[in-house]
Structure formats: structure tokens, C-alpha cells
Amino acid sequence: MSDQRVVLVTGASTGFGRLTAEALARRGHRVFAGLRDVRGRNQRAAAELAALEGADLRVVEIDVTDQASADRAVTEVIGAAGRLDVVVNNAGGIFVGPVEPFTAEEAQRQFDLNVFGALRVNRAALPHLRRQGAGLLLQIGSLSSRVTVPFSGLYAASKAALASLTEAWHDELAPHGVESVILDAAPYPTNIGANATLPADQERMGAYGEALGGFMAAITSPQQANPGDPAVVAEAVVRLVEAPEGKRPRRTVVAPAAQFEAVEALNRVADSAAVAVTADMGIAAFVSAR
Template sequence: MSEKVVLVTGASSGFGRLTVEALARRGHHVFAALRDVNGRNTKAAAELAALAADEGLSLQVVELDVTDQISAEEALAVLLKTAGRLDAVVNNAGGIFPGPVEAFTAEEAQRQFDLNVFGALRVARAALPTLREQGHGVLIQVGSVSSRVTIPYSGLYAASKAALGSLTEAWHHELAPFGVEAVIVDAASYPTSIGTNAVLPADSARFSAYGEGFGRYVAALTERQTQDPGDPTAVSDAIVALVEAPDGRRPLRTVVAPLAQLEAVRTLNQRATETARTVAAEMGIGAFLAGH
């Protein structure tokens, strides 16, 4: 297995943290991208540096705020100056704004999309010129089953992940002629810090109108996750497998979920792929789809 140079955003905790540690321990050169390295993420940055030193890993922290295009460009410049190439980008940074859609302002919705959609777009814009010039590489988005099936009180999050999925499908087709792949991991709900960092609606009056229903929703979800929390390393393992997969062999969508969800979403994805090919053929543009 050859060493890959990999950039992982949102590496302070959750899927990102698990992924950078797993990749580094498998011999890859990993750049763990964190925002506010000298502030809120000082502890996480120090822990990653200590891990690299203790285990002799090719793992280094790089400052990257996905809400800032200049920050993304500067992080890529540091990576390329250090490693000389880039093989994979894992767009993991993101957040969740749970609650009734009505209670969120348009400005709050913009913040949700800024993290989950435009953040990935900024990082991709910084990375793609290098990947296209090299003629190889992969963009891996960390998506969600919610992008396919929207549940109550997750409307903003689901909408942002659906948008991320659409961007990925477009990249998948558009980048194929350059030898660059774009794929997405549709993950179910697993116990990570994303819930503790959730942002609730600021409009308390509208939020309170849904209080009883939202409370019962949270209780039901918490009970199920307590009974069967699942292992978040299933997601990081899937990301590692995509990084290490042979070029041209990576599926557009990888679903990581409990069996019933897994089979249902896979079936939906298969139908969506067939439908896309039918629509593209009818439009006379079938030749522009990857793998046509």
C-alpha cells in the first residue's frame, strides 16, 4: 500500500479525529485541519501533535477555517510546500442546527449551509487545481443518510447535506475527465460531538410553539441511541477504505448505517443512479456522465 497525502477538515473531534488517527496509523501523511488552533482547538491540536510524536506518525495540524476561502488556500499552500502533492481531501467539517424549520431565521440557515456546503466548496476550490494538474486524487465528502430521507426537526441539516450530495454528484461527473474522483459517505447517526455542538434556533418564541413535539423527538432519539449507539469507527473505516481504494474503483456513494437503513438507502441510491442515466440520455447528454 502506497502512502497517501491526505487533508481532513474538522479533525478536532468526531469522525474527523477518528479518521486522521486511523489514516496516520496506516502509514499515510495526514494533515489534520482545524480552525482556531490557538484558541478553542488548542487542546485538540496539542493532543494530535503529542500523538504524532509518541507514535512516530506523519500527522500534522494545519489551521483551516472552512468558512474562509483565504484560510483554505493558505492551508493547501502549507500542505503542498510540505508534502509536494495531494492525494485525497476529506471534507468532514460541519455542524447541525436541529429544531423546527420555522424557528430558524434565514441568517441561521445561511450559517448551516456555510458550514456544511460552502465550506466543502471552498476547500474543493483550493484543492482541485492541484488534483486536476496531477491527473489523480479524490474528494471525499462526509454526508448523511438525512440527505436522502428527511426526518422532523432536522430540516436545515438534511437540506444542507442534500445540497452537498448534489455538489458531489456534479463533481463526480465533471472531474472524471481529469482523472479526479468525487465521492460521498452517507452516514447514519452515530455518537459523536456533533450533538453537543448543535445550534438551536434563536427565535425562542417560535421554538417554544414546537416545544412538546421537539422534546418528545429528542427523548425518542436519545433512547434509541442509548440502546444501540453504534460504533462511529464504522464511518472512519469507510473513509479510510475510500482513501486507499484503487483509482477509478471508488463508488459515488458509500452508505454507513444499521442494516435496515443501509439496505433501504442503498436501494434508493441505485434507483437514483438509474434515473439520472435515463434523464441524461433523454436530454442527449448521457455521454457526459462518469462511466457512461
């Protein structure tokens, strides 16, 4: 295809990342599917992806918690394709439980994956994107960055941090022709729940047993048990990748209708606040139009 993009997707072994890599490849884009541990835990996923018929898809090894690994992956993409148009920062995971039982070291691991992971990959990619004068950094965020619910506070905080970084990148990189956007997804059935990390301190965890039990019963109740199709996230990523350069929305919400409307309304208010605050601070010229 003439407007083929070269795309690196991190965390492409399962879930949104896998669906996104496959959807982009089926659309004719040149996809580098980023997987960690391709000779171990992800050997099978790597083989399946590499065998995708009629697709220009290549597996690259990347562990986003390791800067050298991120650097190597980006170097491999540039070496093979000569350029890099889009980075989809999808790799992530969730630490589940009340905030108290988690140690600071455990909390750091949540941020290391969900926040510093994207920071490392973008740091590796940005010199190339700035040199090209074009490119897209697309972070996979969560509605929980806007609406924090209990028992996933570390996760929500990490996604809020990722959203803040995305906004800063957006304005800092606009003069370089590089876009930074975030896609905030509602909960969809992937491997994220099965891969969730719990706090090691079970004694403190036990103090929250009753409330946590009630919460879990509420969110898994028959009224709530209508999981959507995670493919809608991959489809939204494809639309953002194929959108005209410079015209992509800073935040995209992918969620069931009621949640979508509510968070879009919140985003509009946040945009108005950004306009008013930056005007009052005398720095409106440094932020992009809302």
C-alpha cells in the first residue's frame, strides 16, 4: 500500500498488542511485533506471528523494562525498514489489590512496566522520529487514568502518569513533526487479569478481605458480566495509525457507550481547563490547540 507505515508494537504476544499487530499487518502495514523472551515463554506466539499469511510482519525481541533491549529493538527496525513511523506502547500489566499492602519496591515495578517502559521505548525511538520530522507515539492507556476505582490504585496511578507524559510529549514534540497520543481503553477480556500481580504482604491484604470480596462480587456480577470484544481497541489503533498526520486526537476513548460519553465529557472539561490555565500563565503559545 502507498501509505504503508512502519510500526513497532510492544507487548504483542497476547491481548490488545497481538490483535493490533495482526490488524495492522492485515491492513498492509509493515509491522514489527515486539515480544519479550522470544526463545522462552513467547516462543509459540513468536512463531505464530511470524507465520501470519500474506503479512509483512517480523518479530523483534523487546523487554520494555530494559533500556538496552529497547535500543536494540529500535535499531533492528531502523536497520530493516530504514525508518520507523509509529510506536505503539502497549506492553503493560496490572498490580491488583489495595494500595497499602504493596511495598514501595512493588509499586516501582508497576511503574517500571507501565510508565518507564514507554519512556524507554520512546527514548530509543525519538532521535529517529525527530530526524525524520514525522512519527507517532501511541500509548495504550486506561479509563482508570480518568476514573480511579479502588483495589487497582497503583495501576490507575501508573496510567495517569503515562497520560501526563503523553500530554507533555505531545506539545514538546509537535515542533519536531512528531505526534504523541493516548488511547484510553475500558476493561476488555485479555490476559491482563490472569497475569495480574498481587501484593506479597498477605497479612495486610487480609485486613481488606471483606471490602475486596464485595468489590469483586460487584464487578463480576451478572449485570457487569458482558465483556466486550478487545478487537475494538486494535481497530481504533489502526484508525489512529492511518489518520492524517498532525490531525490525530490527543486522547481517544474506547469504551461502552455510557463510559465513553462520561469520559469524553471529562476530557472536554480538561481541555477547556488547559486552555484557560495556560492562557493565564502566559504559556498558551507552547501548548497545542485543544
